[in-house]
Amino acid sequence: MSSQRSEPTGLYGADADEPARRRAFAGGAVPVAVYGLGKMGLPLAAVYAEASGAVTGVDIDPDVAEAVDAGECPVEGEPGLPEAVERLTADGSLSATTDAVGAAAAASVHVVIVPTLVADDEPDLSALEAAVRSVGEGLDAGDTVIIESTVPPRTCRDRVAPWLEAESGLELGEFGLAFCPERTMSGRALEDIRGAHPKVVGGADDESARVAELIYGEITDAEIYTVSDPATAECVKVFEGLYRDVNIALANELATLAGEFGVDVPEAIEVANTQPFCDIHDPGPGVGGHCIPYYPYFVISEAESATPLLETARHVNEYMPEYTVDRATEALADEGRDLSEATAAVFGLAYRPGVDETRASPGVDVAELLADRAETVYAVDPVTTDSPPAGVERVSLDDIDARELDLAVVATAHDEFESIPWDAFDDVVVLDGRRQLDGQAVPHPVARLGDGSGKN
């Protein structure tokens, strides 16, 4: 009589064929823990809960854990997420806790998506280490650990695996480890996680890759690309970000040549991009967010070899807020006015449209520079709630028309800025950093970044 194979709870090395493993995962027999319930982690935990019905979310912030466990959604600006969190906690597919070790002891699949930041141009992996060590304390043979946080290449090999082995007393091969990066944009996280882009899997061994492929085969509709190892998958993710930073730096450097060439550089870029081998990105006042400005340092600071291109791109992009204020100063001077006596307003503190995030934001940098150089500075941003920089007064979009402005700088192309009340201002000079005003009737002098109207 064939022995009734018990449904595996751990997938790694399980004595069960692929269909049985899929049934176990999709049937809630494989408990999952997701560490980090932030802008990426909460949507990810929700999609895991939809697919497996057995997810415990872990966050060190008790307010976050309590809110999620109560079916509330602390993450703003993600369509569909509040409803998903409410539904999944109500049906028992998703719960949340601050007890990382307890959750790790109960789970067989561990997904880590905590912040990986940069401090003084060096990667700060302290949150990753804390989360991974907690997982290690609760790790059992047959478990699988999946790292989704963006990390410097070789982190899984040189840091995560040793941390897990040290805390668990197990050896890699008794448990699985894979790097499966998150390629998702805030504001469309559920759509992206469910399958907007191919999913990358890098397993520490073949069995780890098999388990990760099985899991993401249930999570996403997208194609799965399995690469040689975790380091290759770590490079895939970081390279995407490096490409973006360098490409934007090219666009920005070209924009700074516009005055010399007497050319509208975005016009030239747009037409250059009609050739399929050209994809120059958009120039702007800088590169913000907690990803693209930081990923280069995951390589610059970690690589023994020289990285002159990555460093130069960072310098070009970090210079753009100053270039933007210089161009605005020039545009004001063209109208016979001096910035030092001017009242200025920055439209947009968020790092990109529609996202409530000001980390490394060009708009914040522009506001800070203006606060040093202008008489009075206001900031208008209908999306972010963060305080503006020192010396800058936040004014709502509804109230800005009551202020007499000499200069307006558009740093972020929020949709709401389609309706800036330009007629309300008597005599304002506008510097459009994001081509937000193209097509708008603005009854004032408008300079556009890279339009060739300046001296440089």
Ligand SMILES: NC(=O)C1=CN([C@@H]2O[C@H](COP(=O)(O)OP(=O)(O)OC[C@H]3O[C@@H](n4cnc5c(N)ncnc54)[C@H](O)[C@@H]3O)[C@@H](O)[C@H]2O)C=CC1
């Ligand atoms: N935000 C984005 O657009 C994307 C972010 N990523 C990556 O995802 C990772 C997470 O980023 P976000 O979700 O944006 O961060 P976030 O800052 O929005 O959220 C991080 C959450 O993790 C929690 N946390 C911190 N340390 C923890 C620990 N030791 N254990 C458990 N929870 C902990 C925090 O309390 C917070 O709730 C990062 O590695 C980032 O590079 C990847 C793709 C897109």
Ligand SMILES: CC(=O)N[C@@H]1[C@@H](OP(=O)(O)OP(=O)(O)OC[C@H]2O[C@@H](n3ccc(=O)[nH]c3=O)[C@H](O)[C@@H]2O)O[C@H](C(=O)O)[C@@H](O)[C@@H]1O
């Ligand atoms: C689109 C892309 O290639 N990567 C995405 C990126 O998301 P992020 O939220 O950082 O937005 P982003 O569109 O890259 O913009 C970053 C910054 O760069 C600026 N930016 C962007 C594109 C451009 O042509 N010019 C430009 O100046 C934006 O204004 C912003 O300040 O980084 C995410 C990440 O890795 O965290 C990644 O998952 C996302 O897919």
